[in-house]
Amino acid sequence: MTKIKEYNVPFSKEVSSRYGGETIVLCYQCGTCASSCPVAKTTEKFNPREIFRLVLLGERQEVFQSNAIWLCSSCYNCQERCPQMVEVADVFFALRNIAAEEGHLPNMYLEFASALINDGRIVPVSKFIERKREQIGLPPLKSTGTDALRKILAATGFNNLQLKKEAES
Amino acid sequence: MENLKIGVFLSDCGKALIEILDFDNLTSFLKEIPEVTVVERGTEFWKGSGLQTIIRTIKEQKANRLIVAESLPKLSEIKIVEAAEASGLNQNFVQVIDLKNHCAWPHRNVPLEATEKAKAMLLAAIDRAKILEPIHKLEFPAVKSVLVIGGGISGMQAAEDLADLGFEVHLVEKAPFLGGIAARAGRFFPTDDCAACIQSPASDVKTITHTSRKCIYRSGIAAIQGLKIHTNCQVVGVDGQAGNYKIILEKKPRYINETKCISCNLCAEVCPVEVPDEYNVNLMNRKAIYTITPNIYPPTYVIDEKACKFNECKKCVQVCPTNAIELNQKPETTTLNVGAIIVATGFKEYDPSVIKEYHYGEYPDVITNLELARLLDPFGPTQGKIVRPSDRKFARRIVFVQCVGSRDKRWNDYCSSICCMISLKHAIMIKTSFPEVDVSICYIDIRTTGREHEEYYEKARELGVKFIKGRPTEISHDPESNLLIVDVEDSILRRLLELEADLVVLATAMVPSEDTETLAEIMQIETDEDGFFKEYNAKLRPTETKKRGIFLCGGSTFPKDAPSSSLQAHSAALKAVKFLNTGKIVKDQKTAVVNEEYCGDCEFCPVSCPYDAIELVNVDEKHVVAKVSDLLCEGCGICVGTCPLNAIDLRHFKQSELLSQTRAILSIKGQDKPLILAFCCSECGGASVDSAGMTMSDYPTNVRTVKVPCTGYLRIEHVLAAIRYGAQGVMVVGCMSEGCHHEDGVKKVETRINVARALLKEYGIEPERVELFNTIFVEGDKFAEAARTMIERLEKLGPIRFSKEV
Incomplete structure (x- = not known):
């Protein structure tokens, strides 16, 4: 049993003060998001309504301990149908931003991030892809060049996220 | 003198x-x-x-x-x-x-x-x-006659009350029959009696007791002395003013002479034209000449203009034994003279077809609660049997979806307040007649706030109705089984469900009747952000509009159940009686007066008047002046504060009175502290000054108060005059921003104070010497604190010095 001494309300304030997270306070737990969600249909690990409930009650640790917030596929079905016009998918981006800043970045996303910084691509160009392209007559992929991209990423603070995680590991 | x-x-x-x-x-x-x-x-x-x-x-x-x-x-x-x-x-x-x-x-x-x-x-x-x-006292004649718009439960009851009290009443209903939305609903909660039921009028001499309620057809409503019922009729024009309105009515042709028709049904029997009956969910056909249900008023028929072949056919004319059918009827216009108007236009069901994921209008087995009511009605198309409209097979599994288009920011923000009870009522009716039917209600919150409402919820649970806390995201259709599938999360179990259903019932929002906007335009009365008619004050004047002589009741202001609609009908009737009873309207001439010599060619005051009491009249071809209606003016003085030419004054509070009081009250200094003039309004703001005294909250004696009718009365000159007469600072004490007794007087003065501050700054005077405070009666301590703070502030600033340095 969980003994609740005091709900950590500032957590919902923290989320609603982030870009994309503003509307979370409107949630009245009707479950439209959950029943709209294609991910929730395939795995019990993800239920947007439940995560919102945890955020609104201030269960910060529980939200970031699991990897659930990274499972949203951003199909925006929930956001289209939410009767309170909560920007459900956007709230997940706000949550992910907080998580990333604090180093709760799952390894897979970390790999994406390094690939982006090093190669300018999220998905690395494998031998398999090169062969496939050749088979169907597509030209080989050129290097994208990462100079411009790195400047952009530096300006957004993306590099810092990366470093923080690396320093921790 | x-x-x-x-x-x-x-x-x-x-x-x-x-x-x-x-x-x-x-x-x-x-x-x-x-x-x-x-x-x-x-x-x-x-x-x-x-x-x-x-x-x-x-x-x-x-x-x-x-x-x-x-x-x-x-x-x-x-x-x-x-x-x-x-x-x-x-x-x-x-x-x-x-x-x-x-x-x-x-x-x-x-x-x-x-x-x-x-x-x-x-x-x-x-x-x-x-x-x-x-x-002086003014008297205006008032016609002791009332127009009631809308022949539903509210309108009928208000009309009956007034007629029983000896008033002439015109009850206007746009549909061919009385009854309104209630008559379609079949039965009422929480009394379980039928919806086509009203109180018994005093004029019914043969009734055993007048306290009993009666079906409309046996109520004798049409026989009440002084009550004239106009069905199939609409209000198309309203002119004149409180106590003396000219009403233009347009009566659509019924093509039947109501007085001759004996409701023998021979006409409908021979009529060769059949069309789907919308009143009965299109589950049956009706003839082009028809009536909707047996217990209705007027007990007669009507011809559907769009379906009837008129002179090409004329079969009904040939069989009618009383020659009641008049195919050459034309729309008729009549004018009425009434003293007051009661608006009882009600609400209607929201069309849920805009909510694409529920596929209403596309899947025939997705219906609304009002349509279900027709299925449940023994007079309805299925004689009370619940069938699937798609194949007319018995519906074994029924799912209700609550809050369809209500509490939904995409459609209607508000809770429609009665849909939970309607669904509970229907679920109970189904479970009572057909216990084997599986009934589920998908809800966000169940709202049973009225007396005996919670018992409905309890009874539904006892009867085995399943409650699923979750709002369905989508309704889909399986063509093979012809079943509907409702996608919903049971949020208590945190489980995603697919409910199979024969019939899905949408508890749709209730929205204003379609003519609300047009009528508001015709009568020049306000509607709220949801489109319903707006009452004067929800707390204290719930059945009055800001326009004198026009009253509201029932669902015209918000969706409500029958008990609340009745209450409002009686309240509106009482207000109309209070207004017209003496045959005249007596009021003090505490009104604004225009100095025509200065006034001319601008439109500020009519726009700013919260009571629409000022109109512009032509003095010659090119020039207009403002004219104040002594009947409509409430004497707030917002026009005084607004007029750019200073051409308006109040008879009961002239600007000269304000200025001489200001000069006098500042002429005796009591303390070695800066003098402050506090202009306070006569309502909440002024009451806070009273309560500062009542609660013995200290503030310096050099804060002097002058009362004005509303802070919206104040002009920038008044603030400057206070400074000229020796005030080192000016406080304006008004009602809360949203609580102004004259709509937005206090908001208007806020703008003016900002201008005054900017103006003072131009002359090197610190703008913070002038400030607006919004208080209510209980905030005497807030006023006292504000007064102390102002004095401290002015002591720091020192005496006013005009300077070129800005």
């Missing part, structure tokens, strides 16, 4: 004030003023011997202006003014000031200074008394 003889009466409130105010000093001060001919001291002047003293002063000593310092400001004011008027003195010549709460109590720790402030307050009243003018 007669000589001024001012009588001043000082109450020491049962000697409570003697230790604070020096009454001997005040008396000798007053006696030195030449116009003051009588000064009396006593313990209370609003009753008993004190009041007799006042009457004697008027009658024997011929005092013609009275200033009474009393401690129960409003009650004493009413009693004293009543007595003065009875003694022949005009009410406007009596001023009651409150030396206790505005002076003695808040300044009880500084008695010498308090006495000086009391002198200033008395002087202000005396200077005002010198320029007061009488206020």
Whole structure:
């Protein structure tokens, strides 16, 4: 049993003060998001309504301990149908931003991030892809060049996220 | 002009004030003023011997202006003014000031200074008394006749009340039959009786008891003396003003002579044209000549213009035994003259087809609650059997979806308040008649807020209705099984469900009737952000509009159940009676008056008037001036504050009165502190000054108050005048921003104060010397604190110095 001494309300304030997270306070737990969600249909690990409930009650640790917030596929079905016009998918981006800043970045996303910084691509160009392209007559992929991209990423603070995680590991 | 003889009466409130105010000093001060001919001291002047003293002063000593310092400001004011008027003195010549709460109590720790402030307050009243003018009573004729728009449960009951009380009533219904949405609903909660049921009129002599309720058809409503029912009829024009409205009605042709028709049904039997019956969910056909249900008023038929072949066919004309069918009827226009209007236009079901994921209108087995009501009605298309409209097979599994288009920011933000109860009622009806049917209700919150409503919820659970806490995201259709599938999360179990259903019932939002906007335009009354008619004040005047003589009831202001609609109908009827009962409208001429010499060619005041009391009239071809309706004007003075040419004044509170009070009250300085003038309104803002006294909240005596009708009355010149007469700072104390008694007077003055501040800044005067405060009665301490803060602020700033440095 969980003994609740005091709900950590500032957590919902923290989320609603982030870009994309503003509307979370409107949630009245009707479950439209959950029943709209294609991910929730395939795995019990993800239920947007439940995560919102945890955020609104201030269960910060529980939200970031699991990897659930990274499972949203951003199909925006929930956001289209939410009767309170909560920007459900956007709230997940706000949550992910907080998580990333604090180093709760799952390894897979970390790999994406390094690939982006090093190669300018999220998905690395494998031998398999090169062969496939050749088979169907597509030209080989050129290097994208990462100079411009790195400047952009530096300006957004993306590099810092990366470093923080690396320093921790 | 007669000589001024001012009588001043000082109450020491049962000697409570003697230790604070020096009454001997005040008396000798007053006696030195030449116009003051009588000064009396006593313990209370609003009753008993004190009041007799006042009457004697008027009658024997011929005092013609009275200033009474009393401690129960409003009650004493009413009693004293009543007595003065009875003694022949005009009410406007009596001023009651409150030396206790505005002076003695808040300044009880500084008695010498308090006495000086009391002198200033008395002087202000005396200077005002010198320029007061009488206020006369006005009378307007009022026709003792009422138009009731809407023949649903509210409209019928309001009309009946009024007719029983001897008023002439015109009940107008746009549909061919009375009953409104309630008649379609079949049964009412929480009484379980039928919806086509109203109270029995007093004129029904053969009824056993008038306290009983009756079906419309046996109620005798049509026989009530003085009640004229116009069905198939619409209001297309409203002109005139309160007490005397001209109404234009347009009656659509019914093609049946109501007085001749005997409802024998021969016409419908021979009619060859069949069309789907919308009233019955298109589950059956009706003829082009038809009636909707047997117990309806008027007990006659109507011809569907779009379906009838008229002269090509004429079969009905041939069989009608009473020659009641008149195929050449044309629309008719009639005019009425009424004194008041009651709007009872109700609400309608929201069309849920815009919510694409529920596929209403696309899947025939997705229906609304009102359509289900027709299925449940023994007079309905299935005689009470619940079938799937797609194949007319018995519906074994029924799912209700709550909050469809309600509590949904995409469609209607509000909770429609009755849909939970309607669904519970229907679920109970189904489970009672067909216990084997599986009924689920998907809900976000179940709202059973009325008396005996929670019992419905309980009964539904007892009968085995399943409640699923979750709002469905989508309804899909399986063509093979012809079943509907409802996707919903049971959020208590945190489980995603796919509910199979034969029939899905949408508990759709209730929205304003389609003609609401048009009628609002015709009558020039307001609607709210949801499109319903807007009441004057939801708390205290829920059945009145801001426009005198136009009243609201039932679902026209918000979706409501039958008990609330009845209550409002009786309330609106009572308000109309109160308004018209004497056959005339009597009011004091406490109104705005235009100086036509200065006024001309602008439109500021008609736009700013919250009561639509000002119109522009042509003086010649090119020029217009403003004209104030004495009937509609409520005397707030927002027009005074708005007029760019300073061409409007209030009869009961002239600007000269404001300025002379301001000058006088600032002319005696009590303390070695900066002087502040606080303009306060006569409503909440002013009440907070009273309550500062009542709660004995201290503030410096150099804060002096002058009351205005509404802060919206104030002009920038008034603020500047206060400074010219010696104020180092100006406070404006008004109601809360959303709580202004005259709509937005306090918001308007806020803008003006900002302009005044900018203007002062131009001359090097610190803008923070002028500030608006929004308070309510209970915030006396807030006013006192604001006054103390202002004084401190001004002490820091030092005296006003005009300078070129900005």
